[in-house]
Amino acid sequence: MAVHPKDANTVLTGAANGGMWKTTDKGKTWIDVIKNIPICGVTNHIEFSEANPNIVYAAIESGIIKSQDAGSTWKYTTMDNSKYYPKICVQSFWGNIYKLYNYVDIAPSNPEHIVATNFNPLDSAVSIVKSTDGGKIWEVFELGKDCWVHD
Numbered sequence: 001m002a003v004h005p006k007d008a009n010t011v012l013t014g015a016a017n018g019g020m021w022k023t024t025d026k027g028k029t030w031i032d033v034i035k036n037i038p039i040c041g042v043t044n045h046i047e048f049s050e051a052n053p054n055i056v057y058a059a060i061e062s063g064i065i066k067s068q069d070a071g072s073t074w075k076y077t078t079m080d081n082s083k084y085y086p087k088i089c090v091q092s093f094w095g096n097i098y099k100l101y102n103y104v105d106i107a108p109s110n111p112e113h114i115v116a117t118n119f120n121p122l123d124s125a126v127s128i129v130k131s132t133d134g135g136k137i138w139e140v141f142e143l144g145k146d147c148w149v150h151d
Helices: 082-090
Strands: 011-014 020-023 043-048 056-060 063-067 075-080 100-107 110-120 125-131 139-144
Touching: 011 043, 011 056, 056 110, 075 125
Parallel strands: 043 100
Antiparallel strands: 011 020, 043 056, 056 063, 056 100, 063 075, 100 110, 110 125, 125 139
């Protein structure tokens, strides 16, 4: 769940069965805002930019998505594993190689600077990814197995 930093009436929340919802009236009504994003898993973390609250990132199981209108519409950054998801949803969840995105954070002064953590369920490898251009290009830091990254 994430609360807009300048408008407490606006909240985004995700769910364990996938999806993300937005309210702009303190929770009286909610709309599904990522119907266009092919996911079949958890919305793990949502983060508004402090510098520009119209910029929002979310770590979902199939990648990192970005909104430029305070969470009303979303697109994948280049960190997109959705191509694996049709097969994964039908077959075993752990049956394909991909990474689960657990967390995303935005630099307080620049919404183009983001970091995210991910995890490969097949070999338990953890990595941190960093972008300084809003998710177009990512630098990957492999941390290896048997380690944990927490927010």
